[in-house]
Amino acid sequence: MYVYPKEMGSPQVKPDNPGEVNPNWKIQSSLSKAQNQAYRKAMESCEITTANQLFGLSLKQGTDYLSQAGEASNRAVRTTVNSDPELVELAAAMATCLKGKGHAIADTTPMAMERRGWKEFSAQEDKLGRAQMDDVPDVAPPRKEDEVPMIYAPTLTPEQARPYLAKEIKAALDDLDCGKDFYPAYLPKESAIRERVNEQYGM
Numbered sequence: 001m002y003v004y005p006k007e008m009g010s011p012q013v014k015p016d017n018p019g020e021v022n023p024n025w026k027i028q029s030s031l032s033k034a035q036n037q038a039y040r041k042a043m044e045s046c047e048i049t050t051a052n053q054l055f056g057l058s059l060k061q062g063t064d065y066l067s068q069a070g071e072a073s074n075r076a077v078r079t080t081v082n083s084d085p086e087l088v089e090l091a092a093a094m095a096t097c098l099k100g101k102g103h104a105i106a107d108t109t110p111m112a113m114e115r116r117g118w119k120e121f122s123a124q125e126d127k128l129g130r131a132q133m134d135d136v137p138d139v140a141p142p143r144k145e146d147e148v149p150m151i152y153a154p155t156l157t158p159e160q161a162r163p164y165l166a167k168e169i170k171a172a173l174d175d176l177d178c179g180k181d182f183y184p185a186y187l188p189k190e191s192a193i194r195e196r197v198n199e200q201y202g203m
Contacts, residue, residue: 002161055202069201070148074111077193078146081110081186090182097178103171114186117175121168128154 001008031039047065051057059068081087087110095108105116123140129152130138136152143149156164176183 002156003158003165005158051202055200057201067148069197069203071146072201073194073197074146074148076197077190078109078111080193081189084110084189087182087186087189090185094178094182098174101174101178103174110182110186111190113179113182114190117168117171120171121164122149122151124164125153126151128156 001010028036028039044064048059051065052059059065091110091113092108094113095105099105105113107113107116126140126149130136130140132154133152140149
């Protein structure tokens with residue numbers, strides 16, 4: 001996204017067709033901080049009320065609807081795949097392979113193995129973003145299990161971002177090589193679980 005912003009559809013880059021831009025983004029970006037907070041609070045309350053009425057859920061008021069849906073999805077995946085004997089065995093083999101290539105592996109459960117690359121590089125992205133902002137802590141607070149993290153995106157030129165992309169590509173190739181048996185078994189199961197949860201939440 002940072003090295004190839006236009007090709008990857010970065011929202012910070014104007015598209016070739018201005019008609020593709022959601023007009024609500026312009027309105028929201030013109031709001032003051034207080035207006036934006038009031039808007040978010042009203043929208044979240046509306047989303048929660050609507051979801052509870054339409055889907056028979058019992059979501060808490062005052063929290064983000066998408067975050068609650070994401071947590072429910074992560075929880076369903078974790079409790080299912082991490083107790084699957086086949087996936088546990090394949091994840092352990094993948095972890096051994098990655099350790100042999102010099103990667104540090106702290107958690108060898110199936111869900112952790114599938115998310116490890118994204119988790120590592122999104123944490124790096126968040127760290128860079130936090131360092132550029134004055135109104136957020138430099139260190140992310142501890143995350144609860146299944147919580148969907150808030151990632152603060154940094155401002156990087158393609159030249160600044162290119163070394164990070166090179167590291168990510170190398171890690172991804174190692175991940176694919178070591179996970180050639182794991183991913184074909186894991187991904188269909190995760191996809192089916194997330195689809196079920198998405199239906200519950202009307203997503």
